[in-house]
Amino acid sequence: MIRLETDILILGSGGAGLFAALHAKAGAPEASVTVAVKGLLGKSGCTRMVQGGYNVAVGPGDSVERHFLDTIEGGGWINDQDLAWKLVETAPARVRELENQIGCFFDRGPDGGLHRKAFAGQSFDRTVHKGDLTGIEIIGRLAEQVWARDIRRLEDHRAIALLPDAAGAALAGVLFIDMRSGDFTLVRARAVLLATGGGPTMYRYHTPSGDKSCDGMAMALRAGLPLRDMEMVQFHPTGLLAGPGTRMTGTVLEEGLRGAGGWLLTGGGERFMLRVDDRAERATRDIISRTMIEEIRAGRATPHGGLYLKMAHLGPARVRAEFKGMVERCADCGLDLAGGLVEVIPSAHYMMGGVVFAPDGSTALPGLFAAGEDTGGVHGANRLGGNGVADSTIFGGIAGDTMAAWLRDASGFREPDRDLLDQAAGRALAPLHRNGAGRLADLRDRLATLMWDKVGILRTGRDLADAEAALADLGAELAETGAGSASPAYNPAWHDWLNLENLILVSRAILLAAQTRQGSRGAHYRCDFPEPGDLAASSYTEVRLQGEVLTAANRPVRHTRVRPAQETGR
């Protein structure tokens, strides 16, 4: 086992991780800062995949208060309002920092100022962007700033356990697998940021990058931390449906296609959203996704089991000009988005839930901080498009500041609990010495089908009970399955196994939270409890792991800044 020490250790290299690294280094220039990532720096993860943009209240007539109310209403009144306020309040300064310090060059309007586009669920055009590839601009610029600084990189390093000291008083370090050699690396740190991103890839159709597997949330659960709002999984209505054998299936065709006037059609070529919502295809993501599933279940699906997206009536030339990236992506799959029909399906996109944390980035475990999609509470029951990359860059930066300040008061390096370390290493090594790689892909398929069918967009108590038993079976089966190759060096099957273990654990947390919330809010819809319940008496769910058992509780939401009754005065 290799042992390393760093003052500040950051897990993840998306918007949260890289921003934290830059702020930590700026706040504590003498401190050693290390970014660890399970792939390549800046390339793994989802910030890079952001198409839409970044919500910020900077336009004339817009205000932080309006942005805040949109975020709370969108979140079904279960957001932690202090977190949501921190988001909207910090966004203007963070966008200026991205432009003036990091070098992002966002698109401009005719007056030369930031161009802002309209996004669903918002009372004002406030989404700043770089074409339809905003995430590439943000991550590209952030990564080159990190490369230019004295920040250590641990690429191809997969974190497998957050290790407290023997007294359990504070986090002492993180155990990694150096994926290239297969050796364990123990990194002791005085402050650790959990910023690995979420990524609901346990669903048959999903949009996040393929290497996402909820590693951060799984590690947090095992470390005893509470996760909130885990039932809140956002589905994007227009995931590409290109057949079962290709990784392209599930990837997002951007929201702007519907915004521009695209139609959704049944397999028989009929528009259906008009029947449900006056806004038709421009309704919010949750309404469209639910209606799509109802159409599919009613037997009006396309050959691959989805629905059609049609753009041709807007004029193929216009579609090609305005949505070049999407048209090219479809063309690479042999599909004609501009002139023909493309099959789509709602695709699991984002997890609103995650680790309970404070506005300064701290968690219940001293020495552990969290930011980005690993956390819960900012977005409540539903995230607005454009608030995701704002979340990761804002809270990542704040956590970097907090960790730099924390070093001034924190004690020295701690020694991780030896027993926990040995257990984590033993658990990770076990699948290397068992056979059965062929079954891994099958297990993953079955998990994806189970979560899609029973814990997906339309939920019932009966389906959830079925899924609970089936998930337990899948977990037991995984424990009997091996990687199929005993070679530890850069062995994708070994990491697939570890991904699956995390996905099953976090799936159990989603399921338990979905059972616990007997009502429908935002992304969570219970066919047997379709009403949202009293907004003023809102609660949020909290899930913990104790031993091997998950427990859940409903906790009251404190409406610290605005109460539902005040909403109408707007």
Add this chain to the structure above:
Amino acid sequence: MTAGEVITVTIRRGGEHGAPVPVDFRVPITGDPTVLDLVTAIQRDQAPDLGYRFSCRVGMCGSCAMLVQGRPRWTCRTRVSLVARRGRLDLAPLPGLPVVKDLAVDMAPFFEKWAAAGGGFRPCESGDAVLALVAPESPARRNADAAIECIGCGVCAAACRVAGAEPGYPGPAALNRVWTLVNDVRDADGPRRLAEVAGPGGLFTCHSQGACTACCPKGLDPSRSIAGLKRAAVLAALRGEP
């Protein structure tokens, strides 16, 4: 290649320390797969420990590039039916970078060159209270936009013979980034960056063969960017600027 056929995929396997060995895999084709889908199928069904990289699956992250039939390409957006010949497909890791294992490379040298060439924005001292006003159709914006959408996939550097032969040469991606910054009116150094890349082993090492532009999956034109840098550097020299 169409569904139902069996394709023979030759993968150059090996790690950093072992000589690479070509290994054949026979894979039944289902649907209209991408090269990445095929590699995934081989890893899942035949070679669990086959090393390869991917992340985003849709041409945004730039981690899945490799040599496909001898030419550097993204594998996530390359359909097998367009590149396979006579039922065969040849795959090898991206050249010019250390092989981690099989098809996976270490891209650190690529980004180290990017950083060494000054490929990072440098803020002005004036603080961050206001944003620069830059009209969308202004020459300043159009010039900065021309080469901005690079995702750092390494395909151009792998295609470039000069980059392969001259270890000190920054390569097309890094120089493309520098050209974007030279044209960025918000950058503190702007045209002063020319001197940093115009020295021996720098941008004049480029032979203008255009392989970078021919292979760029984003349709960018690094060759034109380097030509722009050369022109600007020559003009600066004529004016007697450092």
